[in-house]
Amino acid sequence: SEMSKDLLPGPYPRTPEERAAAAKKYNMRVEDYEPYPDDGFGYGDYPKLPDKSLHERDPWYQWDQPDMRHNWGEPMHWDFDMYIRNRVDTSPTPVPWHTMRKHFLVFLSTMLIMFGLGEIYPSYRPVGPKQYPFNDLYLEKGGDPNKEPPVVTHYEI
Amino acid sequence: MAPGPPPTAAEAYRPNRFVSLPAELDPNTFDSSPEKRRVEAERLAIRARLKRQYQLQLNNPNPPAIIEDPALLRWAYARTQNVYPTFRPTPKTSFLGALFAIGPILFWIAVFKTDRDRKENLIQEGKYKRPFSLF
Numbered sequence: 001s002e003m004s005k006d007l008l009p010g011p012y013p014r015t016p017e018e019r020a021a022a023a024k025k026y027n028m029r030v031e032d033y034e035p036y037p038d039d040g041f042g043y044g045d046y047p048k049l050p051d052k053s054l055h056e057r058d059p060w061y062q063w064d065q066p067d068m069r070h071n072w073g074e075p076m077h078w079d080f081d082m083y084i085r086n087r088v089d090t091s092p093t094p095v096p097w098h099t100m101r102k103h104f105l106v107f108l109s110t111m112l113i114m115f116g117l118g119e120i121y122p123s124y125r126p127v128g129p130k131q132y133p134f135n136d137l138y139l140e141k142g143g144d145p146n147k148e149p150p151v152v153t154h155y156e157i
Numbered sequence: 158m159a160p161g162p163p164p165t166a167a168e169a170y171r172p173n174r175f176v177s178l179p180a181e182l183d184p185n186t187f188d189s190s191p192e193k194r195r196v197e198a199e200r201l202a203i204r205a206r207l208k209r210q211y212q213l214q215l216n217n218p219n220p221p222a223i224i225e226d227p228a229l230l231r232w233a234y235a236r237t238q239n240v241y242p243t244f245r246p247t248p249k250t251s252f253l254g255a256l257f258a259i260g261p262i263l264f265w266i267a268v269f270k271t272d273r274d275r276k277e278n279l280i281q282e283g284k285y286k287r288p289f290s291l292f
Contacts, residue, residue: 009231043243075231
């Protein structure tokens with residue numbers, strides 16, 4: 001792009017002057033600017049913004065880009081494309097997360113255990129082998145029509 | 158040890174990576190001190206300056222063909238072209254790289270080898286039933 005090198009992201013800032021310059025470059029206050037930790041993961045001097053999705057931004061404010069709820073020049077989150085309104089939502093839930101997780105896991109584990117027990121110890125009404133009419137389907141199975149079929153009885157008296 | 162005071166509503170909520178604390182429970186949003194107001198005023202000044210720049214370009218009688226957003230360009234550059242120059246092999250990155258790049262290859266090698274060996278043994282013993290046999 002046509003931007004000069006000092007307007008593009010660069011390496012991790014080491015001195016306070018570099019931090020101030022980076023904060024100015026990203027249009028942030030020096031106190032607000034916090035880069036990602038220098039772990040060699042490739043973030044450079046990109047600011048670490050709070051992990052909040054766009055669902056949490058004010059829907060009634062006059063954003064420059066209303067669908068993205070983003071103003072011109074405002075620093076974008078590293079995972080901006082994950083936090084758009086079609087995707088991940090981090091807005092607060094009516095029920096705390098750990099409560100939801102606990103209820104879900106209890107239900108899921110109960111259902112799985114019951115299904116597993118049902119597989120190991122099946123219970124159904126007593127069944128017998130299937131009985132076919134017409135002398136065990138003698139003609140349908142290709143028996144000779146001229147010969148006498150063998151008599152098949154399925155009962156005992 | 159005696160039980161401490163009951164947890165506050167914010168502590169009982171336990172926000173994490175997936176949900177954030179609602180503003181009603183966050184003590185930082187309650188009373189504004191003069192310090193907080195000064196900070197907010199500074200942020201508002203930056204926001205207003207950027208908005209003015211954008212509106213000037215937008216309402217220009219001869220508007221440019223496209224109004225570039227430097228924040229968007231920086232974001233795209235940081236995620237694509239700034240990763241390799243700022244990458245550094247550390248113990249953590251080397252371990253993760255080995256885990257995600259070499260690990261699956263070794264895993265699938267092992268899986269396929271054991272599966273094929275098992276099938277080969279069954280065929281040698283004559284116990285393998287051909288699944289799509291025409292005979």
